[in-house]
Amino acid sequence: MAESRFLIVAVDGGAASGKSSTSRAISERFGLLHVDTGSFYRAVTFKLLELGVAPDDPSAVETALARLRPGTRVEGRSARMEIDGWTPGDEIRSARVNDNVSRFAALPVVRRFLLDYQRGQADVARRHGFEGLVMEGRDIGSVIFPDADLRIFLEASSAARAARRAAEGHVDQIHERDRLDTQRKTAPLVCPVGAVPIDSTHLSLSEVVDRVATLVRSKLGT
Numbered sequence: 001m002a003e004s005r006f007l008i009v010a011v012d013g014g015a016a017s018g019k020s021s022t023s024r025a026i027s028e029r030f031g032l033l034h035v036d037t038g039s040f041y042r043a044v045t046f047k048l049l050e051l052g053v054a055p056d057d058p059s060a061v062e063t064a065l066a067r068l069r070p071g072t073r074v075e076g077r078s079a080r081m082e083i084d085g086w087t088p089g090d091e092i093r094s095a096r097v098n099d100n101v102s103r104f105a106a107l108p109v110v111r112r113f114l115l116d117y118q119r120g121q122a123d124v125a126r127r128h129g130f131e132g133l134v135m136e137g138r139d140i141g142s143v144i145f146p147d148a149d150l151r152i153f154l155e156a157s158s159a160a161r162a163a164r165r166a167a168e169g170h171v172d173q174i175h176e177r178d179r180l181d182t183q184r185k186t187a188p189l190v191c192p193v194g195a196v197p198i199d200s201t202h203l204s205l206s207e208v209v210d211r212v213a214t215l216v217r218s219k220l221g222t
């Protein structure tokens with residue numbers, strides 16, 4: 001019997017562009033592990049803030065990171081990061097984390113810390129019997145998995161994105177995070193050549209998911 005292929009789908013986009021809802025739905029439809037790399041940057045940010053380390057002190061950040069031991073727990077279809085046995089919860093969505101995460105994420109030392117960890121999620125998915133993974137973030141199609149089977153870049157107007165965050169009840173500086181994420185030198189938020197841009201401003205979630213699902217099926221030849 002032919003071995004079924006392992007599928008990698010990369011979903012990038014700005015804050016509140018619909019990455020998580022779309023990726024979660026795609027993971028369910030196709031039996032893929034859902035990996036939210038924003039939650040990894042948030043968990044690391046929370047931990048560093050707790051240790052009293054500031055993003056404007058990269059050498060203190062490097063020293064602190066060297067002591068952290070990241071692990072992964074699979075819950076349902078999602079990969080959850082663990083750090084030294086702590087599994088992050090809602091605290092990583094706090095205003096304090098929102099205000100600091102892009103500053104830490106702009107540091108090359110933080111991105112290096114998470115690079116192999118993120119690529120290693122493919123092995124986690126294989127070990128747990130998934131058909132592949134759908135990974136969302138800012139640099140998945142450009143840096144983490146540039147050879148992914150499918151690379152999606154989600155966009156939406158500022159107004160639509162702000163309304164989505166407000167509906168979730170979160171306080172978030174979407175503009176400021178996007179500015180920092182787009183302008184940083186290391187792995188900035190870009191739509192890489194070859195990625196498929198989808199503007200979701202006037203689309204419902206199920207319309208976006210259907211579009212991505214059609215692209216996935218064409219990759220699978222089904």
Ligand code: DC
Nearest residue numbers: 037038041101102105137138139177
């Ligand atoms: O997806 P999110 O909004 O939860 O991500 C939080 C922050 O993490 C985002 O503002 C920038 C950073 N991030 C990143 O730099 N690279 C990724 N692949 C994912 C997130």
